[in-house]
Amino acid sequence: MVKRVSLEKPKMGVLEYLALIIVLIFFMFPIYWLLITSFKPKMEWLVSPPYWFPRNPTILNYLVILFPIKEGVEMVLGSYIVFKPATKAFIDSAIVAGLGTILAVVVGLLAAFAVSRHNIGGNSFMGLVLMLRMAPPMVAIVPLIVFYSLLGFVDTYHGLILAYATFTMPYAVWIIKSFIDEVPRELEDSARLDGLSPLAAHFKITLPLIKGGIFATTLFIWILNWSEYLFALLLTHGNVVTLPVQITAYQTYAGLLYGPQAALAILAVIPLVVFGTTIRRYLARGLTFGAIRG
């Protein structure tokens, strides 16, 4: 008698459901905590035992972080301290992360064509580029601070944009190369027979086929640049202020501003989660430099 086997995927048992619930609580609770803290008034920030839900929810934390007028700050904190509105940080972050990302993707795209289609650079170039990403940023920044002071690039938009572009370009090169490698060379070869030049063949034949991949790569790199903290902290002193620097800036004021900080954190993270979820199919490929095609 032949044993009958089910060829479907195995179903979940009770224990597995229990494990899943515990896992979900562990991974979702910190997000929930950040969210409710952003709606808590000051007296609920550090109460013991902690409130699992804001008793008197307020949106003042959000208002005060964007428009810190005197009355608002007094309502939230009970006393007045001067702090800068976070609106500048949003604009600066958008400029620096946006332009840094575009530069990284354009430069990376060109280099990816060179490596993939013309065998220029090859493994040593790819290794060097990878090294840029693997080195701890703290190691890279030691001489960069000195170099930038010599050039007068400290605390400028172009200085930060160039640094961001250089250190995220490795992802662009590796990921976009993996997309180009998937397009058969023959397509370009036949276009060449019709009289297109090599560069025109890249941009008119291959580029349209990898549009989706480049879009995903752009969002992926934007996520990295929007989140970057160390370079922004050590290469700027107030002229350019990015969001991560702004979030930590409140650490040094009298006490901690849990509510407003959490509110700013939520606002800073929303675009990351939206874009990250949009490109979730490409996240594995992005994080592994194109090696794992999710």
Place this chain on the structure above:
Amino acid sequence: MKSFVKRLSDFLNSKRGIPLVLMGPAQFLIFFIAIIPFALEIYLSFTPWSPTMGSIFNSPINWGMNYVKLLTSDFRYLAALGRTALFTVIAVSIELLLGIGLAALIDKEFPGSGIVFVLLLIPMMFMPVVVGLDFYMMFQPTGPVNHVLSIISGHPVKIDWLTNEFTLFIALLITDIWHWTPFMFLITLCGLRAISPNMVDAAKTLGASEWQIFRKVKLPMIRNALLIAVAIRALESTKIYDELIMFAAGRTNYLYENISIWTYIVNCVQNQIGYASSGALIVLLIIAIITFKLILKLLTR
């Protein structure tokens, strides 16, 4: 005019033009932002330079003294290296095991698995500074972590997590596990989903149990993906900095000094730029060996 455009196009598409157009911008960026500073770092690493000594080009040269001191008598530096390595080994092992377990769980069929998948990816989209802030708040003495521990243990727990080295290490570990287990989970799941169902069906028909299929069929097939994930995570976890700054909350005593914090203190607080450069270059050398000998091979296989 037309002939100029034609000639330009011909030049750009020539044997000399193509590398210039395609590789030129990348080479320029790397040279300008990475190679020149790197050369500067090598020079500085052979000097005792700090900003009070004036122009960096007039600095006295002490040749390899920085390196000798770092590797033979600077126990603070060596401890920072050791801490970084220890944290990496512990964090990456736990994240790998949890990630594999999670992926095996989610790979099954159950209602809502799509939503659970998306939810589990969210932590790794968070910026490190926000993760640091979030866990800083939760690890406060009156925060939810102590409260949950109180409920479980039955008597009040009042651990001040972020004020001594050991509990700070545990807090950092939990933070990193929360932040990056989703990465291991995602890579493992991608690997599992790439396995042809025929292989699994064949094993099933031969009477293999679920555990045997996972251990003997699936795991060997995703080995390469796991190696890549582990290698990348291991190097990334040497970079941890943002969370520790948040945990210190404005204090200058960081309690848990890994290699990034060490470099920050020596470079930006003590202003010993030359000495910090030497310390940084040793790290860079270690990372370079790992990158070229291991990661490059894994990625291009």
